[in-house]
Amino acid sequence: MITIKEVARHAGVSMSTVSYVLSGKRTISEETKRRVEQSIVTLGYHPNAGARALASNRSQVLGLVVPLRSGVNMPVIMQFVASIVASAREHDYDVLLLTKEAGPGEAHRVTARSMTDAVIVMDVESDDPRIPELRTVDAPVVLLGMPDDHEGLSCVDLDFATAGRQMAGHLADLGHHSIALIGSPPAVYERGTSYAARLLAGFRGETTKRSLQASVHPCEPGYDSVAACLDEVLAPGRGTTGLVVHNEAILGTLLLELRRRSLDVPGDLSVITLCPDDVAENLPVPLTSIAVPAQELGTIAVEMVMARLTQEHAPEVRLLQPRLTDRGSTAAH
Amino acid sequence: MITIKEVARHAGVSMSTVSYVLSGKRTISEETKRRVEQSIVTLGYHPNAGARALASNRSQVLGLVVPLRSGVNMPVIMQFVASIVASAREHDYDVLLLTKEAGPGEAHRVTARSMTDAVIVMDVESDDPRIPELRTVDAPVVLLGMPDDHEGLSCVDLDFATAGRQMAGHLADLGHHSIALIGSPPAVYERGTSYAARLLAGFRGETTKRSLQASVHPCEPGYDSVAACLDEVLAPGRGTTGLVVHNEAILGTLLLELRRRSLDVPGDLSVITLCPDDVAENLPVPLTSIAVPAQELGTIAVEMVMARLTQEHAPEVRLLQPRLTDRGSTAAH
DNA sequence: TATTGTTCTGGGAGCGCTCCCATTCCGCCG
DNA sequence: CGGCGGAATGGGAGCGCTCCCAGAACAATA
Structure with a gap:
């Protein structure tokens, strides 16, 4: 193992000079710096992380x-x-x-x-x-x-609360009066997962403020639960025309199921979601979405x-x- | 920061004794060991990783x-x-x-x-x-x-070659004469990804050996490419009755699309795949599979x-x- | 010329450990 | 009684680095 000492000898300087060249913590003449750097390359020196951590009290x-x-x-x-x-x-x-x-x-x-x-x-x-x-x-x-x-x-x-508000607001702006939030699995809410609760709160706040009909449906992943969830959401009496989906895992299944039911997006149903942009772009139907940054x-x-x-x-x-x-x-x- | 030295003093032993208690690299009397361990707890000592790495030449x-x-x-x-x-x-x-x-x-x-x-x-x-x-x-x-x-x-x-052989063999054993391998996206094969190539080789070897009709279809993820791929695989002339799928990403979509086409698994089409067990179990139709361990x-x-x-x-x-x-x-x- | 300031470099203690090289204290044998 | 082997522990050098404390060389100023 090449140490800083050997580099110093090879470059004809002291250990401290080599150290300072490496850390830049004090000014070194161009000439000296060049010589040291040259020696480092020639000898194939690599600083020892343990020694560095010990001396500097920083592990990096x-x-x-x-x-x-x-x-x-x-x-x-x-x-x-x-x-x-x-x-x-x-x-x-x-x-x-x-x-x-x-x-x-x-x-x-x-x-x-x-x-x-x-x-x-x-x-x-x-x-x-x-x-x-x-x-x-x-x-x-x-x-x-x-x-x-x-x-x-x-x-x-x-800011999930604002996100919830924005998604509900976006649908409201477009004239929807009855919308639904399809959320994460019940377990997520029960666990008190912060982001899910905050989004829900924002969603509820906005729908109340704008007097929308709103329902909330936690949803498990898997074909059957998505279908069951859609049955609920689209129940005749409800008149749901807009969907806010906060459950990335089911997006694909959901859209395929809508297609199977011959429901057009956005013709029959508007859908907005929260997920990474690349996911939203690559679904069977690209979705209007709030990005997870x-x-x-x-x-x-x-x-x-x-x-x-x-x-x-x-x-x-x-x-x-x-x-x-x-x-x-x-x-x- | 509490050091080994302070522990040693507190326990009334030498540094080396503390070190050996910690590493177990030499026998220490029960009594001494107990005292040292007690001091460690009392003082809240934690060994310094950098110092340890420097001295032992091991970073752990x-x-x-x-x-x-x-x-x-x-x-x-x-x-x-x-x-x-x-x-x-x-x-x-x-x-x-x-x-x-x-x-x-x-x-x-x-x-x-x-x-x-x-x-x-x-x-x-x-x-x-x-x-x-x-x-x-x-x-x-x-x-x-x-x-x-x-x-x-x-x-x-x-052993992907054996896996390919086994999956083809499994279908052959069941009496299928025309089977298809639905594989990873073309890019994966072009990149020369080892596992994909080896599975393919095993598959080809077995189908040749057992004189099966076999076709191979790399497949991109996404609904449309899966549908297109199925069109090919199920083209009338081909008479495909068994599918080997080596592309985890499309499994869900594939099964939904088969359902949409009213094709029963395994009634109309046998499907076998290679994926983690929990994935195979949680699909719309649980699939016979080789596990990715x-x-x-x-x-x-x-x-x-x-x-x-x-x-x-x-x-x-x-x-x-x-x-x-x-x-x-x-x-x- | 003497003093002060500036710029660059050297020396080396000390970071907290590990592990080699003793030393001490037994009991036991001849 | 001296010597010897084994078990338990102590002392401390050294791991490779950082950074404090100086010192050297030179220019600028008084």
Whole structure:
């Protein structure tokens, strides 16, 4: 293993000079810098992460707690992860993978051992049992999601309440009077998942405010439950003309089933949803939707970590405003 | 930060004794061990990973290169990742997340810096451009997948050739004479993805050997391409009575479309596929399938890493034998 | 010329561990 | 009684780096 000492000897400078060339923490003459860099390449030197961490008290590693149980919407999770890893690398950070399933305490373990300088936690629920544990972590913690009690913790999330309002409002603007929200499986609501509840609240607020007929239908994935759900929604008496869908997993099935029933979108039924843009674009019928800005949320989470790491930046909460893209699946009624 | 020195003082022993209690690398009297452990708890001591890595030349971290581009089958990827992380933790290892998209050289970077003791690489293709790079990594490398040239690298994978043979054979055994393989998108074959090619080869070998009529149809995801593909497969002249599907993404759509065409499975058409068991079970029609043993493959990959890390175990190749589960979607013809 | 400021570099302590090289204290044998 | 083997522990060098504390060289100013 080539050490900084050997690089120093080869370049005819001191260890500290090599170190400073590497870190840029003090000015080095062009000439010296060139010589050092040349030696580094010639010898094939790579700094030892452990030694660096020990001396500088910085691991340059970020902990990331990911839900890996199947049942969660994996493609979206992966978009988050991908964007977090990419952003972290831009700040010269690596990412240590922790799983939600391994239990709480993982975040605590890795920070207590100085394996990571900060932790990002995904899939945080309203009343997440991990919150108390996370407060004891002696390093910046950033949550993707919004627990009810987030005192002392940074949070980033989409503004789901506004999203719910916007989707209902969009249909109302088009003249619909009776609309339905097809939501996540009942279990999601029962678990008190923050985003589902907030979207629902926004939806309810808007439909009340604008005096719309509105019904809400949690829906399991799977062909049969989607069909059953549609039976309910489209029951003769109801006169539903607009659908707000907050359940990415069933979108494909739902649209196929509508086609099977010879219902045209948006001719017979307007449909608006909340999902990643690429999903909305690639469905049998492209859907007007509010984007899940996974990429942006991931980037912001990393920025928040860096802010708290470099400055004494206090924890903050950021709710991204929803962005609605019209893809023609909603029409005037 | 509590150090080993403070623990030693508190317990009235030397640093080395504390270290040995922690590592178990030499016998310590019950009495002393108890006192040390008590002090550790009382003081809230946590070993510093950087110092440990520096002194022991072991990071206790595994690099894992994951494909994060959407388009890959994320749920399956995540099963791998989950099982790898869980297995790694059982060996007291953590996992550093690297992305395929960040390019090759990531594996090299993290090992050269002693951030990781070994690397597992997922989604390896036949003629993977990363292979040469990986050979230069100065640490054990384990591949999930089977590149053509894997000299010096450990590999684990499902035996896709046998799987292809088994699925064709299963239909042949049931008396089918004309069957079709609905495969991955053309791009996957063009990319030379190892598993797709091997399954295809096994399928072709078996159909030839048993003199079956066989056609092969790469298929894009999306409703329209699935429908188009079925048009081809079910073209009147062909007389296809059995389907081998090697494309998890389209399974749901395919079955719905068959239902739409009033084709019964397995009455009119036998269908067999290769996918994770939980997917096969939860389709509109449960499918007879060969399992993708993601969990097992992940565990084995970690075991191989550990073997190479603890013993001077040489690189090895392991192909898991396929396991076929009959769920009644294939019938005699 | 002496003083001060500026720019660049060197020396090396110390980060918290691991593990090699002792040392101490037994009981037991010859 | 001396010597010896085994069991339990202590001491501390050294892992590769960072960053504080100086010092050297030179230019500008008094």
